[in-house]
Structure formats: C-alpha cells, structure tokens
Amino acid sequence: MTLDWFDRVSAELQDNLESICEKYDQIGHMSIDKGAKHPRIEFFVETEELDREYFCTLFFDPFNNEFYIESYDLDLDLTSRTILEDIEDIIDVVHESFHDFMNDDEDDYVVVDEYDSDDVHEEDKYYLDDEEEDDDYETLDVEWETPEVTAYIDDEEALEITYKFGVIQETGDGILQRINRVRTEDDDLIKDEFNFIFSKDEASTIIAMIASHMDSIKSLDTDY
Structure with missing residues (x-):
C-alpha cells in the first residue's frame, strides 16, 4: 500500500487545472483529506455566503493504487465507480464536472479581483x-x-x-x-x-x- 501516486497527483493537479481553465483559476478550490481509509481530493466553490458547494470528489484506493469517482444510478439504486487511469483523465473529469456545475447557476459565486470591505473572503x-x-x-x-x-x-x-x-x-x-x-x-x-x-x-x-x-x-x- 502506498500514497506516492496520490501525493504526486495532489501536487500537480491544482496547477494543471488553473493553467487550462481561467474560470477555475478564479473561483475553483480543492481540499485534501489523507486521513480517510480511501483518501480523497474534493473540489468546490464558495458562495457569497461563504458556503462550500462541492462539484467533484476524487477517491484514491491505496491498495490498488488508483483514483476513481463515484456516481449513483437512481433507477438501479446502485453506486458505481469509474477508474481514472492517469492524470489527464483526472483533469478532464474535474474540468468537465466544474463546467457542468457552473452552467447550472453562476450567479451565486463571487470572483474577487480587488478588496471590497463587504467581502469576508479574499483568495489572493x-x-x-x-x-x-x-x-x-x-x-x-x-x-x-x-x-x-x-x-x-x-x-x-x-x-x-x-x-x-x-x-x-x-x-x-x-x-x-x-x-x-x-x-x-x-x-x-x-x-x-x-x-x-x-x-x-x-x-x-x-x-x-x-x-x-x-x-x-x-x-x-x-x-x-
């Protein structure tokens, strides 16, 4: 069992996503939880009320040394896993999930370019x-x-x-x-x-x- 692949992807993922997607660079965030049985990387944006809205979760199976995402089939009442073989697949999944999520409603999310006294959160x-x-x-x-x-x-x-x-x-x-x-x-x-x-x-x-x-x-x- 090893977390080498998890650590490598975690280190490279943020920079890769920011470089290929200007919108993600402005408002996309990620958090890392290595303490779980299957470590995970979660991606989210913050609303004007500073609530986190998650749009994608990557899970890592340390025994099989592979990343995967989970999806739920309402008709079959089953949870399925999609294995992500390499970092290109991982980036594509997160990028696609981000844009699918943002296409639903972009009005609730704030892009902060300069300081406003009414803003609680300032990324840069x-x-x-x-x-x-x-x-x-x-x-x-x-x-x-x-x-x-x-x-x-x-x-x-x-x-x-x-x-x-x-x-x-x-x-x-x-x-x-x-x-x-x-x-x-x-x-x-x-x-x-x-x-x-x-x-x-x-x-x-x-x-x-x-x-x-x-x-x-x-x-x-x-x-x-």
Whole structure:
C-alpha cells in the first residue's frame, strides 16, 4: 500500500487545472483529506455566503493504487465507480464536472479581483490587523504554493481546519495560513483565518522545535 501516486497527483493537479481553465483559476478550490481509509481530493466553490458547494470528489484506493469517482444510478439504486487511469483523465473529469456545475447557476459565486470591505473572503490577499474595526488594511501579495490541505475534521462538532502555504512576493518570507470553518446550529458558517509569517532562516528551527515536542502535544480529540 502506498500514497506516492496520490501525493504526486495532489501536487500537480491544482496547477494543471488553473493553467487550462481561467474560470477555475478564479473561483475553483480543492481540499485534501489523507486521513480517510480511501483518501480523497474534493473540489468546490464558495458562495457569497461563504458556503462550500462541492462539484467533484476524487477517491484514491491505496491498495490498488488508483483514483476513481463515484456516481449513483437512481433507477438501479446502485453506486458505481469509474477508474481514472492517469492524470489527464483526472483533469478532464474535474474540468468537465466544474463546467457542468457552473452552467447550472453562476450567479451565486463571487470572483474577487480587488478588496471590497463587504467581502469576508479574499483568495489572493493577506490582511494584517484582523481585529481592526476600520477598513485600513495592509495588504501583502501572496503566491500560494499549495492548495488548502485538510488537517482536521470533526463532523459531530461541524468543525474543519485546513492549512495552506505561500510565499510573500515582496519579502520572500513564508506564510502559513490556518483556516477554521465552523457550522453553527442555525446553519451559519463561521470562518476564521490565522496567518503565521516566517523567514527561511527561521523555518528549520520551527520544524525542529515542533518535531522535538510532538509527544507533548494533545490531539483535538483528546478528552480533558
């Protein structure tokens, strides 16, 4: 059993999709869940209310080392799998699913080109001083090197934590962004973003400190 093929596809998929589809580049997102029995890559867009609307899910069978998608036949009441042999097949399936989904209704999705004080989510900008109540934000131009990677999901608490890594173009510093999404009892989505900026000189020290104290860190599932 190996995840080498899963990791290779995950690393290349986002860049390939952005390069062949301008529309996906503007509003398409992907998240990675390696903790499941069959790891998966999910693709989604966000509505004006910041709800996630998923349009495609890729599953990976680590025992057979292959990607597949699932479809449900209402007439036969059966779930079927379509095996995707190579990355070209995978890209085609996601690309086609995206356009099929967007053709249904494009009015609910927002493409953000520049900052608007009424927008909660901005894909390509990082804003400092999140606790400031005015609109006087300092913006940094960030090139995101990875998609959002799912670090933790708690279905019972309706909590999802994701991370992504980028590079600040002006300074060359690294930025690690943590995004918390919580679904309330009223079905409202609360989203918090936390950003940690560090230089290349600091990175190895940070990694070493975390690795040396992993046994001291408690899991989010730990009961106190």
